[in-house]
Amino acid sequence: MITSDLNLDEFFKVSQCGFAKEMWDILEGTHEGTQNVKRAEKHALIQEYEIFRMMKGETILDVQKRFTHIVNHIISLAKIFEREELNIKIFKCFDRTWQPKVTTISESKNLTTLTTTSLFGKLREHKLEMNRLNDQENKEKHVKGIALKAAGQKGDQDSSDYSDSETFNLLTRKFDKFSKKNNREKSQPSNRYNSKNVNEFNSTNYTYFGCGIQEHIKVECPSNVSKEKGGYKKFEKKGKSRRAYIAWQNNDDSSSSSSSKGR
Structure with a gap:
């Protein structure tokens, strides 16, 4: 039964064995390693689990994949985790921007019964909602920026029109003043023939x-x-x-x- 499920390379490793137990030990040592190898691998995985953090630019789905991979390998090495311990570890792997949502879940849900799948699902739902709000705010800012730019251009145009109007009005007033002065001088006799000067002549x-x-x-x-x-x-x-x-x-x-x- 053992040799019937092995490929050619694996078969050559156990073909000289006389007992099934001997074959099993060789295959186990080849793929899982010895007890020392298992122990070293277990410590490495536990250390990776303890320093687990969400990386910059990483999505919730990526965090879930990495976390599940580490936990499953540790469990395969005879390490047992409680649900509450796993949920608290997930909460600690997020940065400050996630703290409001993390606090809300921890206060509203029972961490001893909440599965890691359900927890990651709620976090993904929150992330999608935040992305939607960010997109909406960016669109509103873009529209507001266009409106302010258009208003500024209109204000500059109005200011230019007002300046031109003021210049035209000033020129008109000066021209009217000059015309009135010129007409008044024409209507009055010259000083040379002024009656006052004639009367004063002796x-x-x-x-x-x-x-x-x-x-x-x-x-x-x-x-x-x-x-x-x-x-x-x-x-x-x-x-x-x-x-x-x-x-x-x-x-x-x-x-x-x-x-x-x-x-």
Whole structure:
């Protein structure tokens, strides 16, 4: 019965044995090792079990596979675990981010009756829910970022439009002010012909260079006035003094005598 289930290589290992017990011991030692090998392997597995932790980037399913593989090998080496011990070991292998869920399960469930399969199932369910919430938050942040960017661009455009409008209004006000000032200057007479300046003009402050007499200008000079009777009245109507009239007469008489001598 033993040799019928062995391949050729295994058969050659036990073909020289005379008893079935001898064959079994050889096969057991080849595949399971001696007692010393079993003991060394058992200690190595226990140490790996004690330092078991969830690795970075590892999923719950990966953690379950590694943990189950270690525990089964230790159990095959005659090590017995209680359910509560295994569940507590699973809780300790997770980092701080899993502590809320771990605390909830440990307080709501009986660890002495809870199997490791059920425990890993609840952890996987929690992880899927967290992934769903994270995806939803990322989408909301993305939409909010697009909205803020669009609002910022709109605000910049509104600010630019407002600045352009203010510049246009300023130019309009300046142009209106300039137009009103220009129209007002055109409607008023020049200072040269202002009535105030005309009223303030007084010919008595000037001296005509032709006759050398003060208090008149060229158009009012006695030499240009007719010598007909009542000539002084014309002077008097214009507000000229008698002295100016006498000077004019003397000048006229001297001119007449000079012309007689010439004849």
